[in-house]
Amino acid sequence: MTTMLKAEGLTKQFVLHNQNSVTLPVFAEVSFSVDQGEAVILHGQSGVGKSTLLRILYGNYRPTKGHVHVRHGDAFIDIVTATPRRVLEARRKSIGFVSQFLRVIPRVKAIDIVKDPMLARGVADDEATRRASDMLARLNLPERLWNLAPSTFSGGEQQRVNIARSFVDPSPILLLDEPTASLDAANRDVVVDLIAEARQNGSAIIGIFHDEAVRDRVATRRLDLTAYKAAA
Amino acid sequence: MLNSSIDHLKDPEPILIANKVTKHYGERIGCEDVSFSLWPGEVLGIVGESGSGKSTLLRCLAGIDRPTSGEILFRHNDKPISLFDIPEPTRRKLMRTEWGIVHQNPRDGLRMDVSAGGNVGERLMDRGDRHYGKIRASALDWLTRVEISEDRIDDRPRQFSGGMQQRLQIARVLVPEPRLVFMDEPTGGLDVSVQARLLDLLRVLVRDLGIAAVIVTHDLAVARLLTDRLMVMKGGYVVEEGLTDQVLDDPHHAYTQLLTSAVLAA
Numbered sequence: 164m165t166t167m168l169k170a171e172g173l174t175k176q177f178v179l180h181n182q183n184s185v186t187l188p189v190f191a192e193v194s195f196s197v198d199q200g201e202a203v204i205l206h207g208q209s210g211v212g213k214s215t216l217l218r219i220l221y222g223n224y225r226p227t228k229g230h231v232h233v234r235h236g237d238a239f240i241d242i243v244t245a246t247p248r249r250v251l252e253a254r255r256k257s258i259g260f261v262s263q264f265l266r267v268i269p270r271v272k273a274i275d276i277v278k279d280p281m282l283a284r285g286v287a288d289d290e291a292t293r294r295a296s297d298m299l300a301r302l303n304l305p306e307r308l309w310n311l312a313p314s315t316f317s318g319g320e321q322q323r324v325n326i327a328r329s330f331v332d333p334s335p336i337l338l339l340d341e342p343t344a345s346l347d348a349a350n351r352d353v354v355v356d357l358i359a360e361a362r363q364n365g366s367a368i369i370g371i372f373h374d375e376a377v378r379d380r381v382a383t384r385r386l387d388l389t390a391y392k393a394a395a
Numbered sequence: 396m397l398n399s400s401i402d403h404l405k406d407p408e409p410i411l412i413a414n415k416v417t418k419h420y421g422e423r424i425g426c427e428d429v430s431f432s433l434w435p436g437e438v439l440g441i442v443g444e445s446g447s448g449k450s451t452l453l454r455c456l457a458g459i460d461r462p463t464s465g466e467i468l469f470r471h472n473d474k475p476i477s478l479f480d481i482p483e484p485t486r487r488k489l490m491r492t493e494w495g496i497v498h499q500n501p502r503d504g505l506r507m508d509v510s511a512g513g514n515v516g517e518r519l520m521d522r523g524d525r526h527y528g529k530i531r532a533s534a535l536d537w538l539t540r541v542e543i544s545e546d547r548i549d550d551r552p553r554q555f556s557g558g559m560q561q562r563l564q565i566a567r568v569l570v571p572e573p574r575l576v577f578m579d580e581p582t583g584g585l586d587v588s589v590q591a592r593l594l595d596l597l598r599v600l601v602r603d604l605g606i607a608a609v610i611v612t613h614d615l616a617v618a619r620l621l622t623d624r625l626m627v628m629k630g631g632y633v634v635e636e637g638l639t640d641q642v643l644d645d646p647h648h649a650y651t652q653l654l655t656s657a658v659l660a661a
């Protein structure tokens with residue numbers, strides 16, 4: 164199988180300088196690798212460090228120790244040591260992060276938010292428009308909202324814009340932090356289908372899902388972080 | 396076996412290199428020992444408290460003030476030239492043609508007694524354009540891009556609101572299509588809704604034109620929206636740097652932690 168991501172000895176502690184420099188150990192020596200077509204679900208109770216791990220894989224948090232090798236074309240980039248511009252390049256082409264929250268950019272229309280990553284990858288404008296429309300329709304976002312900026316949308320509407328943006332042209336590696344939280348059952352089913360399709364098309368998925376039923380439908384493998392909990 | 400072999404991904408050369416840039420005002424430190432490289436298409440943010448040396452550094456980088464020590468290399472005709480080792484007129488010519496400076500106060504960047512169209516058109520003439528009709532058409536196009544309506548082209552900047560003046564300044568700076576732009580608090584002093592429009596405009600222009608930019612701001616939300624990378628300054632020193640979202644979401648330095656915790660959800 165083709166390895167898409169390999170985490171090596173990831174260790175994370177936060178040092179809170181303005182709170183008496185208290186050190187907050189989260190986990191230690193987490194190593195795993197994920198192949199094309201796999202969906203690995205991160206497990207463990209609240210606070211165990213699932214989101215922290217996912218953010219490290221994306222280069223959003225910096226690990227105290229360890230490496231994250233991400234497949235980028237036919238090479239690997241170590242997200243931990245790569246230059247910022249290299250990390251951005253990997254994010255543009257190879258690795259995507261989906262949370263339940265949309266980062267709203269003032270004045271940008273919903274449909275343009277969805278098209279944006281496709282345009283950055285060189286998809287033609289009319290094709291990007293067509294695919295973005297199909298995706299928003301599939302996620303049941305009312306058409307009258309497509310040409311509005313999402314700052315006034317409801318939480319669930321913003322969330323679906325975010326999901327559309329991430330799944331319209333899924334990255335080879337997809338990191339999902341509770342993307343279905345607070346969606347209704349019908350939309351949750353759409354997201355579960357989108358994840359399965361991305362996987363079948365060869366994406367590697369690493370995700371966090373609180374809903375046990377969703378977890379069962381999505382997972383090909385589970386990784387329990389409890390075992391890596393660092394001693395306080 | 397997974398040792399990153401990314402040699403085949405060829406890097407372009409940096410457009411700007413700062414090498415141990417230091418500026419003292421007598422005994423006082425303006426900025427100290429600042430080094431970084433900036434690549435085409437990249438936007439670098441500089442944040443930090445008042446007096447931390449942001450404007451000082453920016454003025455050195457932009458060729459306005461000579462650093463006390465250190466060097467600034469700008470890539471011109473495919474080779475790096477040292478900004479303060481070239482004759483003054485050559486540096487001035489580069490500043491006019493290859494890079495642009497957006498000042499916090501639009502009055503510092505505009506000719507207040509020249510019409511809006513003239514403020515923009517003048518820069519095209521600097522570049523060597525001579526055809527009046529073309530210059531006017533291009534000026535008009537740029538005024539539209541910064542959302543200044545056509546019928547204001549003959550008005551003078553002093554007849555504009557602060558936000559309009561700032562948009563006009565941005566048009567004036569970007570019209571010659573510079574490769575590198577410096578901005579010092581480009582949205583400072585504007586009310587929030589005007590800021591949002593201006594930020595969106597800047598974001599789109601920087602992306603569409605693929606220009607490199609250095610932006611000084613004290614506003615972390617502005618940094619989050621506009622910049623790829625961030626340098627945090629304190630007392631003249633860079634105390635932390637990295638990808639913008641990394642520095643803001645997982646700050647390591649005590650000062651950055653203070654800065655980010657003082658602001659809700661930047």
Ligand SMILES: Nc1ncnc2c1ncn2[C@@H]1O[C@H](COP(=O)(O)OP(=O)(O)OP(=O)(O)O)[C@@H](O)[C@H]1O
Binds near residue numbers: 215216645
């Ligand atoms: N930026 C940060 N700065 C300091 N501490 C942090 C930061 N991010 C997370 N933490 C801490 O790291 C620990 C792990 O948090 P994390 O969000 O990864 O947990 P989680 O497993 O995703 O929990 P949940 O299931 O509740 O989402 C927590 O103690 C949290 O407070």
Ligand SMILES: Nc1ncnc2c1ncn2[C@@H]1O[C@H](COP(=O)(O)OP(=O)(O)OP(=O)(O)O)[C@@H](O)[C@H]1O
Binds near residue numbers: 424425446448451
């Ligand atoms: N021309 C000057 N002569 C003497 N000292 C100066 C001069 N310009 C700046 N300084 C000093 O250098 C230090 C850095 O100033 P600078 O203007 O770079 O700060 P800044 O980070 O831009 O602050 P602000 O956010 O308030 O604009 C300050 O201590 C300032 O007083």
Ligand SMILES: [Mg+2]
Binds near residue numbers: 213214215371
């Ligand atoms: Mg979490």
Ligand SMILES: [Mg+2]
Binds near residue numbers: 449450451
């Ligand atoms: Mg200043």
